Structures are given as C-alpha cells and as structure tokens.
Amino acid sequence: MPMFSIIMPVYNNERYFPIAVQSVLSQEYRDLELIIIDDGSTDRTPQVADLIAKEDRRVRVVHQKNQWIYASLNNGIQIAKGDYVYFVNSDDRLRPGSLKNMAEKVERFHPDVIWTKVLIHKCNENQGIIEYDCSNFDKKIESDIFFEDADEFRDNWIFLNKSSLTNNQVNLYKRSIAKKYKFRNDIYGADRLYNINIAPEIKTAFVLKEAVYDHFNYKSDEMNVSIGKYYGYEHEMFNLFYNENRKLLNDWNRFDNEALHYLASSRFRELSFELRSFNNKGCGLSLEEKIEKIFNSFLDKDIYKLAEESGKLEELEARILSGMRELFIREALSPQSNLYFAYEMIESLLLYEKDKEDYVKIKNAIYHPFNRYHIGQCFYKKLIGDMEDV
Missing domain, CATH: 3.90.550.10 (Spore Coat Polysaccharide Biosynthesis Protein SpsA; Chain A)
Structure with a gap:
C-alpha cells in the first residue's frame, strides 16, 4: 500500500x-x-x-x-x-x-x-x-x-x-x-x-x-470556482460554522473568553462578507429585497446574542449600517419603500450637523417595526448622551 x-x-x-x-x-x-x-x-x-x-x-x-x-x-x-x-x-x-x-x-x-x-x-x-x-x-x-x-x-x-x-x-x-x-x-x-x-x-x-x-x-x-459569486445561502453557512465550532469547544470544555471573542470577530467579518456578496455575480435581488434580507435574515438571534455576549453590539451595528450604505451608494431606494427608514437613518447619522428632524428620523428608524433588533441605537445613544433613555 x-x-x-x-x-x-x-x-x-x-x-x-x-x-x-x-x-x-x-x-x-x-x-x-x-x-x-x-x-x-x-x-x-x-x-x-x-x-x-x-x-x-x-x-x-x-x-x-x-x-x-x-x-x-x-x-x-x-x-x-x-x-x-x-x-x-x-x-x-x-x-x-x-x-x-x-x-x-x-x-x-x-x-x-x-x-x-x-x-x-x-x-x-x-x-x-x-x-x-x-x-x-x-x-x-x-x-x-x-x-x-x-x-x-x-x-x-x-x-x-x-x-x-x-x-x-x-x-x-x-x-x-x-x-x-x-x-x-x-x-x-x-x-x-x-x-x-x-x-x-x-x-x-x-x-x-x-x-x-x-x-x-x-x-x-x-x-475561480467560488470567488466573486453569490449563492444565497452564505448567511446560513457561516452561522453553521459558528454554531458547530462553538458546540465543539463547549463539548471540549474549551469555550472560554478567548474563544468567544475569536468566534465573534470571525463571525462579524463574515457578516460583512455576506453584505458585500450582494454585489457579486449571480445576485438577482432588488435593492429592496437586499435590505429586507438584512433585517429579516442576517440579523437573527444567533448574531445578536453573540454581539451581546462579546460586547460587540456597536461593531455589529457599524457593519450592518456600513453594508447598507454601500448598497445605497450603488442604487437609490424609492422614498415610497417600506424600508426607506433605513436610508433616512444612515443619511441622518452621517450628517455632521444634525437638526431636530434628523434625530427624529434616527429614533423612528431604530424603533421601526422592521428593525426588530433596533440597529442604530448604539450610535444614537452616543449622540444624545448615555444618560438619556432611548
């Protein structure tokens, strides 16, 4: 042999x-x-x-x-x-x-x-x-x-x-x-x-x-076999890697603080990769479908719980908001869309000088029914001061 x-x-x-x-x-x-x-x-x-x-x-x-x-x-x-x-x-x-x-x-x-x-x-x-x-x-x-x-x-x-x-x-x-x-x-x-x-x-x-x-x-x-292509199952696949790796470490009694922060950092980098994959060949989703998928699929209980456990809620929000902003730069979202609140929130957050209306847009977007994990609130709290109850 x-x-x-x-x-x-x-x-x-x-x-x-x-x-x-x-x-x-x-x-x-x-x-x-x-x-x-x-x-x-x-x-x-x-x-x-x-x-x-x-x-x-x-x-x-x-x-x-x-x-x-x-x-x-x-x-x-x-x-x-x-x-x-x-x-x-x-x-x-x-x-x-x-x-x-x-x-x-x-x-x-x-x-x-x-x-x-x-x-x-x-x-x-x-x-x-x-x-x-x-x-x-x-x-x-x-x-x-x-x-x-x-x-x-x-x-x-x-x-x-x-x-x-x-x-x-x-x-x-x-x-x-x-x-x-x-x-x-x-x-x-x-x-x-x-x-x-x-x-x-x-x-x-x-x-x-x-x-x-x-x-x-x-x-x-x-x-290239897989590089630069969109499959549609990226989010579920990366969640599978995270959950199976975490289970493995738990079974071995090796899930400690180092492991938590490594898995969180790795998973959130992959989340940014998922967002960028919307621009890859084979993605036939409309802009509205992409934004809807971000709020309804990419933001799930596994992702949010991991962000809370690892103290990376602000990083999670930053990656989501940055990914959506890239999409809005490439394509305009109709003001009549039910998801237009996301565009208004990002535009208002980016303004150097904000007026009362901008703060209202941000707050309304944070508590919009489609924004179930209140993406944006970490940055809003910083804007209005940590003492105010959002």
Whole structure:
C-alpha cells in the first residue's frame, strides 16, 4: 500500500490539470497513488486523464457523472489505498519537495493530521503570478509544531483557526479517520465544516511550517470556482460554522473568553462578507429585497446574542449600517419603500450637523417595526448622551 493517496477532482479543465498532475508525479517522494476523479467533463479532460494513467502506473482515473467537487472528494476517499489522503485541486499545484517533507513527519510522529499552509497567489490566465502569497499565510506559521495528545490539540484549536489552517481541505489526513466522515456537497465551504466534524477524532497533529501548496486566484472571476459569486445561502453557512465550532469547544470544555471573542470577530467579518456578496455575480435581488434580507435574515438571534455576549453590539451595528450604505451608494431606494427608514437613518447619522428632524428620523428608524433588533441605537445613544433613555 502506498503512503499517500492524492485525490484530484477535475471538471472541464484540460488546460490546467495536467500541470497540477505533473506537480504531484514529479515529486521526489514516489510512494503514492494519484486518483483523478473526472466529474463528468465534456471537454478533452477524460482523454487526457486516461493518457496520463496509461503513462504512469501510479495514476488511477475514475469517470463519473457530474456530482460537484465534494462528492468527488468523498468518492476518492472511499477507494483510496494510502495510509494518508491529500487533496489537490486541478488548477493548483503541489510545491516541490512537499511529499518528502510530509513523509518524514509521518515516519517520525505518525500524526492523525498534518495541517499544511496554502499560499494564495493572484495570477493571470496563464498562472503567471501577479501577487505572491497575497494573504500573507506563509508568515502565520514560523516553526513546526507537534500536538502529542488530544488535550494539547484541543487546547490549540483556536490557534489552528486563527492560522487559517482549518479553513480548507488541503491537509494530510489519516485515511482511517477521513473515511469516517463525508464532505457535504451543497455548500462551497464544506471543507471548513469537514475539519470541524473530524476534530473530535484527532488525537495527534502536526503543523508544518513550510508551505506545500500553491492556490491560484485568477484575475478573472470567471476562472475561480467560488470567488466573486453569490449563492444565497452564505448567511446560513457561516452561522453553521459558528454554531458547530462553538458546540465543539463547549463539548471540549474549551469555550472560554478567548474563544468567544475569536468566534465573534470571525463571525462579524463574515457578516460583512455576506453584505458585500450582494454585489457579486449571480445576485438577482432588488435593492429592496437586499435590505429586507438584512433585517429579516442576517440579523437573527444567533448574531445578536453573540454581539451581546462579546460586547460587540456597536461593531455589529457599524457593519450592518456600513453594508447598507454601500448598497445605497450603488442604487437609490424609492422614498415610497417600506424600508426607506433605513436610508433616512444612515443619511441622518452621517450628517455632521444634525437638526431636530434628523434625530427624529434616527429614533423612528431604530424603533421601526422592521428593525426588530433596533440597529442604530448604539450610535444614537452616543449622540444624545448615555444618560438619556432611548
């Protein structure tokens, strides 16, 4: 049996996936199998994959009806023979020497998971790098780290989250653990949820300081799988990450003040991302529908309770108001709209010199029936003084 099973899902990518394949097969460490999952491609990808397999006995190709990427990963895991599984996207690359480096750590430490850094590069359509490591992930881990038991691993779960190591599936997983869980196939962030789901199984883990993986963020959004697109389920997905992570930490008795503030900061950054996603391709909502969704969906009991617990109500309001203001800058809301109060509140709050009418507009907006969490009151209290009862 090989040490590593490298699983590479591919769909209509005859241009780049041979380069990704070469980055795997040219590794100095050769005790591997490469499983190419052709996800119902309609270009020359199937023929190219079969030719690659004919030329290298370490390669296996599975042709399947189109099922999407995470189903492909699940299918690859089920047939993998290696002691460990690793995933490589068909338009990314494994860095030279990566498998040798990971094999050395496996042979010495036998970890359940090796967490590996992904370097994100902005590039052109020829994979020419325009901006190297644009998210500065290479600086987040400065030395190798070994967690030798479950307690040590759990003590460092927030560290792994902060270091962005749990945000994707590009880690080396012991196959016996990986096979117990399946990636969801209905959200683009299923990799992050997968890491939360398998975490209770992990007893030992290694964090590798050297980056092993290059991810390409193409200048054209058309060439990126999930970046720059609107799905409509972003809010529910990010709430799921938050709730599952919080449950995990509670189960481990690790939900402390540091965890609370990390989860709150992370969730509110994601909330701003949700608001900006309204401007992405595929969002066919009208301006009124967007504002209605903010008040009726984005502002929910989980979000508001988290803001109260963490003392971040003002941050929550600022992010909501800022997000709505960006929408109003792009498009005008009709004065006849039932949601026009939101526009009036933001315009009045931004005025340097306010008159009585402006204060009335702000207060009326705060207590408007559609504004059930009274967004704006933190700033209104500051305006009129903390002693006045809003």
